[in-house]
Amino acid sequence: MRPMTNMRLGTGMRGGTASGRGGNLRMKTGAVPGTSAGTQAAFLPQHNISVSDRPVTGQGIAGMKASVGPGRQVQDSSFYIGLLNGKITDITKEIRKIKADMDTMQxxxxxYNQLERKYESLLKEVxxxxxxxxxxxxxxxKLRTSTDPQEVTAYQANLEARNRNEAAEIDKVFLMKEQRNQGTQELEMQIGQVHQQAEAKIKQLEPAKLREYEELIQRSQGLHQEGQMREQELDKMRHKIHELEAIVRGSGMREEYNAEERKVQRLRKDxxxxxxxxxxxxxxxxxxHARLLDKVKEDNRKTTELESRCKEIDAEMRKCKRQHQELQTDLEDREKGNVNKNDSHKYELLFQRDAEMSxxxxxxxxxxxxTLKDQEATKQTIVALLEHISSGIGSSEEMPSAERLEEMKDEVSFKTKQLETSQQTMARLQQQRAKRIQEMQKINTLDQKIGIELEQLNGKMVSMKDEMKGFEDIEGLRGRATFTKDELEKLREKYIARRGAIKQQVAGLSAQVDATKKTLSMNETSKNLTSLELKLRHYEQNIFVMKEYVETKGRETDFESLKTDVMKMCGNLNEKAVEIA
Incomplete structure (x- = not known):
């Protein structure tokens, strides 16, 4: 067939042009002469093909893309089955993910339980x-302060005596315990006898009453078993609650909850x-205006309280920093091998702090x-205030008129002035009364004071006269003074001699102490002590970190406030729903 025979002209093609001459068709883009691309171009269906989808352009060599249709026209059962299968697959994946998360949490x-047990064992070791x-x-x-061995021996004897006394007290307590156990056994025997007598009396009862008693016994046993079952269920629920709390502590949901709770509290304040x-x-x-003044006063009061609290916290921080600096200095001295003379004082401070913590x-x-009692009292006060506010709101519906209100304000101002005047008069009269009472008490006690002073003066006069008699003997005074002077000179010479001897003894003891210190520094026990101190410091640091972690997780799992708020909101919503219905 010839190219242009029985061929319909394409859109935009003119007859008589190069595209219409037989055998001389114009080559399309990408069509090779001699192929069928040029012959098929005239009867191809017209599509909206963008430039970027052309096979050979600046986009590179790529095949023509499939056009995107309007979608599925007929949505039969297979369509919904496929859609449902896709959703089921997504749900299955999500369930697997949740199970994996649960396994990780478990x-x-x-x-965490293993670490907690390890923490307890380490705490015991520490x-x-x-x-x-x-x-x-x-x-x-004792070694640093050069304590006398006799004092150490006396201290040891005191400890032994105290231990013996405590052992005697423990033995006494043990004997008392044995006596109590014997008394308990006797009481149990008496109780058993009483039960036997009661059973004997019960067997003598009438058949109807005996049957009623047996039914009551069976009912009591059934209730006891039911109570045990309830207790077991309660223990299971508690165990489950502990497990869930452990899971919650291990997840990050608690942090999100705390953030949302803080946000809710902030919004409530706003x-x-x-x-x-x-x-x-x-x-x-x-x-x-009055309300704003009260609010400003309250804000000023809160600001003052916060400033005072900030000052207290600053003082506490300075104190803690100073203590930290002292401990740091002490640690540096220990690392360098220098031992201060104030170590005993520092140990006493540490023991004191340990006692305070205990x-x-x-x-x-x-x-x-x-604290719980104070909170309960505060709750009761809040309830009373709310009742008072509700009663005030109820009474506010019976408000007087504007004229009556002005009259009441004038009356209140007049009575307030009268009250202030009366209070001032009363205060002035009370001051005068207190002043007169003091004067009367002084007058009543004046005679007694005069008599006491006269007796004291007479006693002083007698003692002075006796002293004057002693001063009349001048020679005797001189002799006693000379004798006293000689005795003091002898004592002075004696103490000077003793001082020299003590200095020599101190020099010898100092040499012994230095040698002992040198030996101690080379001893294995001292090295073991140093290593034990380092281990103890490391354990204390680990304990502190774990305590902080436990406290943080405990605060994160406190959901009671949000639970109460949610319950209140649910109650309010239920009430509103009932009102609307």
Whole structure:
């Protein structure tokens, strides 16, 4: 077939042009002469093909892309089955991901329990090492202060006597315990006899009453078993709660919860401030002015309290920094091998702080109970204030008229002035009364004071006269003074001689002490003590870090406040839903 025979002209093609001459078709872009590309160009279907989709352009050699249609026109059951299968696949993947996260959380919880057990064992070891270190420190303290061995022996004897007394007390307590156990056994035997007598009496009852008694016994046993089952279920629930809390502690959801809770609290404060501002804006100018003055005074008071609190915290920080500097200096001196003379004082301070911490831990329960009582009293006060506010709101509906209000204000101002005048008069009269009472007391005690002073003066006169008799013997006074002077000179010479001897003894003892210190520095026990101190410092640091971690996680898992707020919000929403319904 000839190229142009029975061929319909394409859009935009003119007859008689080069494209219409037989055998001389114009080559399209990318068409090689002699191929069928030029012959098929005229009857290809017209499509909206963008330039970027052309096969050979600046985009490179690429095949023509498939056109994107309007989508599936018929949505039959297979379409929905495919869609459902895709969703099921996504859900399955999400479930696997959640299970993997749960496995990770459980492993973390197991690791946490292992670390907690390890922490307890290390804490016991640290306490044992602290006791050993305290003994070593006491021995070193006695050695540094050159304590007399007799004093150490006396101290040891005192400790032995105290231990014997404590052992005797323990034995006494043990004997008392045995006596109590014997008394308990006797009481149990008596109780058993009473039960036997009761059973004998019960067997003598009538058949109806006996049957009723047996039914009550069976019911009591059933209730006891049910109570045990409930306790077991409660233990299981507690165990499950502990596991869930451990899982929550290991996840990062608690941090998000704390952040959201802080955000909610901040928004609530903003809402409260805005409500207060709206209330002030709706009040009368005088009342609003008074309210603003009260608010400014309250803000000033809070600012003053915060400033005082900041000063206290600054003082505490300075104190802590000073203590830290002292401890740092002490550690540096120990690392250099220098031992200060104030080590004993520092050890005493450390023991004192340890005692204070122990006392705080012992009194923690009582302090917590007092705090809970204060919180309960505060809650009751808040409830009373809310009742008072509600009663005030109810009475505000019966407000007087404007004229009556002005009359009441004038009456209040008049009575206030009268009250101030009366209070001033009363205060002045009370001051005068107190002054007169003091004068009367002075007058009543004046006679007694005069008599006492006369007796004292007479006694002084007698003693002075006796002393004057002694001063009349001048020669005797001189002789006694000379004798006293000679005795003092003898004592002075004696003490000078003793001082020289003591200096020689001190020099010898100092040489012995230096030699002992040198020997001690080369001893293995001293080196072991140093290594034990380093280990103890490392353990203390680990304990502190773990305590901080435990406290942080404990604060993160405190969800009671948010739970209460959510319950309140749910109650309010339920009430509103009931009202709307």
């Amino acid at each position: 492993r973390d919880a197991g690791q 306490r044992n090492l602290e006791g050993t270190l305290a003994d070593y420190n006491l021995a070193m303290d 809402v409260a401030v805005l409500e207060e501002d709206m209330g002030i804006a709706q009040m009368d100018p005088k009342d609003a 006392e705080f831990l012992q009194n923690y329960d009582s302090q917590r109970d007092e």
